[in-house]
Amino acid sequence: MAVDVPGLVALVVFYVVILVIGIWASRKSKKVEKTCAGSKSEVTIVGGRNINILVGVFTMTATWVGGGYILGTAEAVYSPSQGLIWAMGPPAYFINFLLGGLFFAKPMRSKRYVTMLDPFQHSYGNSFTTALLIPAMICDVLWVSCSLAALGGTMSVILGLSSVISIVISAAVSITYTLLGGLYSVAYTDIIQLCFIFVSLWLCIPFIVLNPAVSDVSHTAFFNQSNDNAWLGELKLDDAGKWVDEMLLLALGGLAYQALHQRILSAASSAQAQITCFAAAIAAFIMGIPSVIIGAMATSADWNQTAYSLPPPYERGDAGKILPLALHFLTPPWVSALGVGSLAAAVMSSVDSVLLSSASMFTQNIYKKILRKQASEKELQGVIRVSVLLVGVVGAGLAFLEDSVFSLWIVSGDLIYCLILPQLICVLHFSCANTYGAISGYIVGVVLRGLSGEPLLGMPPVILYPGWREKNGVITQYFPFRTISMFASLLCIPTVSYLVQLVFSRNMLATSWDFLGVFSKRKETEEEEIPVSPEMSNSIRNTKL
Incomplete structure (x- = not known):
């Protein structure tokens, strides 16, 4: 496939604009460092806690509206085995931000934490905090790889550009401006990226609707004798457990992401943090609508009337690339170029946030408080930059190994959902929680999730929940096994904490048995x-x- 030179030029121009804005924002960050009462590293991590509401809403929304969100939503609507009812992103993210504003923004921001791991370090100490950092960073790396893999596939379809080159260039640009300005560069580039995503995707829709190859979507909404691919989809009773599990994973798992709390902690006050969450809930839902429409239109398209020809994308295994395929074959070239620009914007808006997220946790909670307690501000700034670079390189490397965007999108949140979410709920809202309960809950979460298996990692399940199915020698769980693991951990933490506290408070055991102190x-x-x-x-x- 020949490279689309005009589209490539347009993409390069877009990247240059983003890089320039990132450099400008880095200069603003330097000015804030001189006037802010906090340390320079805090300016990099939480923007000096003076990010205004408008910028906060943009950067919080843009962080979630990434390549996985846009491509995954369109893929779910188009896929014959799923449909609109399985497009969980928009409603799940609405719930995520709503709950974040109601139950997490105030307790986190009012105590002026710097990262999501600070309450754990304060309550449980350094060792347990390190144990929580591991799944958090694994999740961030997988998120980076998911986003970059989505962009690589898109550019290869629309521009004829090698996915390897696409991933390398996009990662390099994101890493560069994140290194330069920290949260300020991330936040201000997010504004441009989110606006570009919204305008370009909505601009593509009329051209797809008016394409002669696309029929009335009302004819393909439901299953019938002449239609075996209905974009509304259906939810069978046998699949209800899987649907509930994945919905709760997306809706609740995001509450334990450092990227969310980084924006909460950057707000000027607790009230402002809550308003930012509520506004982002609405914005994220709206940003998913174009992907839903494009997925439905692709279902209604007669691909034999396009240069793509037959068989249709889902029969070729290209359902994960349905959005870029629709842009490329159902819109004029200049419109599809704008579409790939919107995907590039979506990817970078997520990647830069995740890069800074991991770097912030490692620098603040491990390097500064454990490894080098006397580290200078200059040294901490250097550690943040090195961490950003390493996470970016590892995430880009993994992006070459995975083709299924939606699968990586789901798997990347498993560890956060099953291990960190119950811990965060308890450390913020259960006064009885202590280190004994936290460790017990962590072990329960790891064991149950591990024994449930993971086909994508080649891990066969040891625990077979009701409704499991086997296909081609691979067992898939259709019971909400992730949610079972999460709730078991959530129940274990306060229960063990209370029992241990009861034993020592009533002198059933001498304090010499309190080996954790x-x-x-x-x-x-x-x-x-x-x-x-x-x-x-x-x-x-x-x-x-």
Whole structure:
């Protein structure tokens, strides 16, 4: 396939514009560093806590509206085995931001944390915080690879450009401006990227609707004798458990992403953080509508009337590329070039946020508080940049290995959902939670999720939940096994915490058995904080004399 030179030129221009905006924002960041009361590393991580509401809404929405969201939504609507009812992104993200504003924004922002891991470090110590960092960073790397793989596939379809070159260039641009300006560069480039996504995708829709190869979508909405691919889809009772599991994974799992809390913590106040979440809920839902429409139109298209010809995309295994295929074969070349630009914008708006997310957690919670407690601000800035580079390189490398965008999108959140979400809920909302309960919940989550298996990783299940199916020697769970793992961990944390606290508070075990030092340290702290009246002080002094 020949390279589309005009489209490639347009894409390069777009990348240059984004890079220039990122450089400009980095200069703004430097000015804030001089006037901000906080440290330079905090300016890089949370923008000096003065990101205004409008910028906050844009950057929070853009972080979620990535390549996986846009392509995955269109793929779900188009796929014969799924349909609109399986396009979970828009409603799930609406719920995610709504819950984030109601239950997480205020407790996180009011205590002026710098990262999502700060409450764990304060309550449970360094070792357990390190254990939580591992799944969080794995998830971020998979998110980067998912986004870049989506863009690589899109550019190969529309521009005829090698997916390897596409991934390398996109990763390089995102890494560069994230290195330069931290959250300021990420936030201000997100504004341009989100606007470009919205305008270009909506611009493509009229051309697809008016294409003679596309019939009335009402004729393909439902299954019938002449239509075996209905874009509305259907939810069978046997599939209900899988649907619930994936919906809750997307709706609740996002609450434990550092990228979400980074924007919450960058707000000027708790109230502003909540407003940002609520506004982003509406914006993210709206941003998913074009993908739904394009997926439905692709279902109604007679591909034999296009240069793509037959068999249709889903029979060729190209359902994951349906959005770029629709843009390329159902719109004029200049329109499809805008479409690939919107996908590039979506990918970079997510990739840059995730790069900064991992770098922030490692620098703030591991390097600064464990490895180098006396590290200078200059040294911390250097660590952030090196971390951004490493996460970007590893994520780009993994992007070459995976073709299914939607599968990576689901798998990347498994560890966050099953391990970190229950921990975050308990550390913020359960005062009884302690290190013993946290460790127990972590182990329960890891064991149950691991024993449930993962086909994409070649892990056969040990626990076979009701409704499992086997196809070509691969077992798939149709029971909400991820949610079972999450709720088991969530139940275990406060239960074990309460029982252990009960044992030590009633002296059933001596404090010498408190090998984690949870209650012995607490007792020492309480003794130090006991107020002493002047009369008691004089009595003690006289007794000593």
